[in-house]
Amino acid sequence: MxxxxxxxxxxxxxxxxxxxxxxxxxxxxxxxxxxxxxxxxxxxxxxxxxxxxxxxxxxxxxxxxxxETEPHNIVVYFDGGFDLSTKQSGLGCAVYYEQNNQNFRLRKNALVEELNTNNEAEYAALHLSLLELDLLGVHHLRVKFVGDSQVVINQLKGEWPCLEEELTKWADRIENKMYNMGIKPEYALISRKENREADRLASQALKEIEITSTSEVK
Structure with missing residues (x-):
């Protein structure tokens, strides 16, 4: 904040x-x-x-x-991948936060089948991170969301129009979730190389390797 x-x-x-x-x-x-x-x-x-x-x-x-006893100073990295041959999407997010004067990292991925494009997968990955933040009890805080999707970042920042119906639905779903949680978002666009942790989680999901972990960061 x-x-x-x-x-x-x-x-x-x-x-x-x-x-x-x-x-x-x-x-x-x-x-x-x-x-x-x-x-x-x-x-x-x-x-x-x-x-x-x-x-x-x-x-x-x-x-x-x-x-001090609650998660704060939160930075979220997210990424989504879509496999055209299988019509499956891999979602990944890495959440960094402070709690009790310690630094933590939460990693989560998911394999989903109801999406149709890579852009939808990117939006779904960000939404996955919000579900994890909700489970952590994150409310009424500023959160930084970092990704390599120009479409998602620029549309949520209001710099690009959202013309596709499915992407508009995802954007509305995310903004409504943030509103209900009291989250004040800040968005940052990085390269895919810089986003390799979230990218790897999404790729592992496509290989049906499930990741759910929380660890202390020294």
């Missing part, structure tokens, strides 16, 4: 003005807010997160202490 700070600055003679900061991490925001508080010239200081929720300093500190 990122926040921006809004506060009122008051001079000794009573002149006041309101300031708004740029978006920053919660940790940075707390440090800056504490420094502003020490000046004795700031008041009405609030934080506004990327879901437009407002917090005071005490509430935000309590929130940060609470999420």
């Amino acid at each position: 990122n926040v921006r700070i809004e506060w009122t600055y008051k001079k000794p003679k009573g002149i006041e003005t309101t300031f708004h900061s740029e978006e920053m991490s919660v940790g940075q925001g707390i440090l800056i807010a504490e420094d502003l508080d020490r000046t004795g010239r700031s008041k009405n200081l609030i934080f506004v997160d990327d879901l437009d929720r407002t917090w005071n300093l005490k509430e935000l500190k309590q929130y940060m202490k609470g999420i």
Whole structure:
């Protein structure tokens, strides 16, 4: 989660003005807010997160202490592959997150038969990652989704139109799921080489090699 700070600055003679900061991490925001508080010239200081929720300093500190035991700082890599000869699709996702001051990686793949194109498989792989995030209890957080599909990334970012009916259905399904989970998505496009972990999971699914694992990352 990122926040921006809004506060009122008051001079000794009573002149006041309101300031708004740029978006920053919660940790940075707390440090800056504490420094502003020490000046004795700031008041009405609030934080506004990327879901437009407002917090005071005490509430935000309590929130940060609470999420230490929950998954946070989440990055999802996803990939899908379609085998034209078998009409099967392999889906793969790797979820990196922090919890209890430790780093973890969740890997999951799936073999499905009801899809018709590689682009559908890419969307389905992203949807698979959302189901895994839901099982982890991830809600009302910013999540970074990383993939090598220009179609999926650019359509979900709103930079490309979604003209195919089936892809529109997938995009709607994903956006509705994110809305219900309170997820604020951030999308990043990378090369297939950079996405090799998710690509390998999708390929293993097509070979009927099932992967479901969670491990600590040192």
